[in-house]
Amino acid sequence: MKVGDVVQSTLRFRGRDGALGIVLSIKEVPANSHRKSGVLARVFYPKTQKTGWVNSVDMRVISASR
Numbered sequence: 001m002k003v004g005d006v007v008q009s010t011l012r013f014r015g016r017d018g019a020l021g022i023v024l025s026i027k028e029v030p031a032n033s034h035r036k037s038g039v040l041a042r043v044f045y046p047k048t049q050k051t052g053w054v055n056s057v058d059m060r061v062i063s064a065s066r
Contacts, residue, residue, distance in 0.1 A: 001041060001056050002026065004065030010058055020062065021045045 001007065001023060009018025021043035031037035039056040 001039075001059065001061055002065065005061050006063040007041070007043060007059040008062050009054070010060055018059075019045050019047065021059075024051065026056075 003023050005023045008020050011018050023041050024044050025042045029040050040053045041056050043054050044051045
């Protein structure tokens with residue numbers, strides 16, 4: 001996953017596929033007492049016009065940017 005990729009959430013809600021979004025930025029998160037280390041991605045969702053930070057493990061790449 002990298003900036004510009006179109007991604008889809010792997011989580012399903014009421015039998016529907018996850019939301020589609022565009023990756024705006026990526027940051028590495030160190031481990032602490034509350035969570036494991038990992039990669040977070042800031043994703044823009046065109047349908048709702050909102051952005052949010054998501055765990056990269058919960059997303060899959062639909063279309064890679066060039």
